[in-house]
Amino acid sequence: MYRYNDIDRELVDQRVAQFRDQTERFLAGELDDEEFRPLRLMNGLYIQRHAPMLRVAIPYGHLNSVQLRTLAEIARRWDRGYGHFTTRQNIQFNWPKLADVPDILALLATVEMHAIQTSGNCVRNTTTDAFAGVAADELLDPRPWCEIIRQWSTLHPEFAYLPRKFKIAVSGSVEDRAATRVHDIGLQVVRNAAGETGFRVLVGGGLGRTPVIGEVIREFLPAPHLLTYLDAVLRVYNRFGRRDNKYKARIKILVKAMTVEGFAAKVDDEWQHLKDGPSTLRAEDIAHFSSFFVDPDYHLKPGAHGDLAQQAGEDRGFARWLERNTRPHKEPGYRSVVLSLKKTGVPPGDITAEQMEAAADWAERFGFGELRVTHEQNLVLPDVREADLHALWLLAREAGFATPNIGLLTDIICCPGGDFCSLANAKSIPVAEAIQQTFADMDYLHDLGEIELNMSGCMNACGHHHIGHIGILGVDKNGEEWYQITLGGQQGEQAALGKVIGPSFARARIPEVIAELLQVYVALRQEGERFVDTVHRTGIAPFKEKVYAAHH
């Protein structure tokens, strides 16, 4: 894990001081709402329905146990005892007081954390695969590149006031778990025929109002040129992106207007001036950043299979959890564990202070003190010995962390929705809960297999509904909450946007509609076929027929 040096620390402290000054000037009336708004957003502070919401950055989803305990402390002291993990691997607090925020930031700074650029029209937290560095299917570790990008993007003086927000994701594995195709810039770490490391560069992806799958503008960017090339892309966007209409200000609109080829050519022109300049990464620089992400000493805790097979054979509950909530590890004898934050009755992604502390303890007891946040809003213990899995399962079950539903229908990705967010058209949390309650039968859920259900309370798409196998979007119809359903979206290498099946539904009907969609799937599926694959094979017609026919 990356550790701060004196400069990192000094920068974060100075940002806290700067924000304290900005907050004081606002409270003293020297800055008006309009002036303070962009300044507070750039530091993750929203004004929400009930109170300000503070979004804290978790760079590329990496946390250590000390940091997680500090988040628990913040939840207790300044919030109502819980936090909420977001689809961008950050954490949000929904109840702090504005005047307390500088103190919260000061406490975060003591554990190398901050809220810099977690909102606003600037480069946001870079995201990556939650299993980076431990995944069995990893080709190249994306984390050193994430840290290089984190430093480059943090307080970048040229790109602090972009036309709109800007999100970068990095992936280095076979399966793209970082959703690189739906980011402003997606970087896939690859190796060319000569064995050199580099990046496939995609631009212009994104969800929101106008969902677009990103397109490749460079098949192979040699690694040393990463930062000069990013500077070129950002400069073209900063200068030419639209600023007259916030709904047309994302880079995807500029790429469409210029065409992908035109945009790539413009970036290339700009890059020719920057290429080989001082931001070029030398081998020693790359080695320096990589040195923070070496493997822990797995031999200190020798992996052993123990009696895993036997334990699973004796206990169906454990077997199920093992199957759904753990993942293969590159190191034999280890697995990564996903702690489910999708328990029925709890808003997806919410975590209590007690759970944070418990997870921090387990990270130290069973792993190497590290944790990850997934963009599906769950928490990961990356390195757990197989021999410890049963003990961990028992503890996790007690703490409400072990619902064996990872990747299943009830592992819902969900934004805070109308209960908290002032942008939302409709609530999302009660809908998620109604679905979870309807599908409480674990046998049925497991039989249905992998289904990603994503829900957003408005078209800003924080719940990534476009790429859900089943997507639910809250819409406002004459002041009432209605829900539109899309089918066939998916993340990953085969990223696709879901298709709207038809007119929207009243909230009360949603669980029933989902049940009908699943009946169609069960009737039509072929051996071993996932829900989304059936949708792609048959098209949406049979699903549509079922949910609309029944009520006419």
Added chain:
Amino acid sequence: MPHIIKDGEIIDDGWLLMRLKEGLPAPAPDAAEQADVIIPLSLWRDSAEWRERTAGRTGVWLGADEAPDLFPGDWNDFPLVAVDFPAFTDGRGYSIGRLLRERYNYAGELRAIGDVWKDQLAFLWQVGFNAFEIKHGKPVEDALAALKSFTGHYQSTWRQPEPLFRRGIK
């Protein structure tokens, strides 16, 4: 005389800034006017009279949508170049300033004008601006301190071309 911030100090400033009024013809230079004037870049391009003026010094200002690459001359012929910020959230001027310094090697006074105040100064300084006309009504003294908001930077900037990772700070 209005105060501006230049090279880290508050100074009296004698330059007159000319903004054209929409629909009205651009004024010709007054032969008797000996003051230093900052005129729009477009006026400099269109008016030989302004280009040949000798009574006082003449600088130019660029709008946020004006590309420094479209000017065929040598920027160093100007004693002062200003860049307009129509809104403080409009970041185009940061790229313009950096291009003027880094690509066109402009060495004279580079002034930020328009919706410019305290919270932008540290970054504007990094990309190459050395003078700031603080928006009317915003305190100038308070803004001065903001130049020192950050003592370090990760990135390559005009002030510090070597990024942090090349400076041996590990």
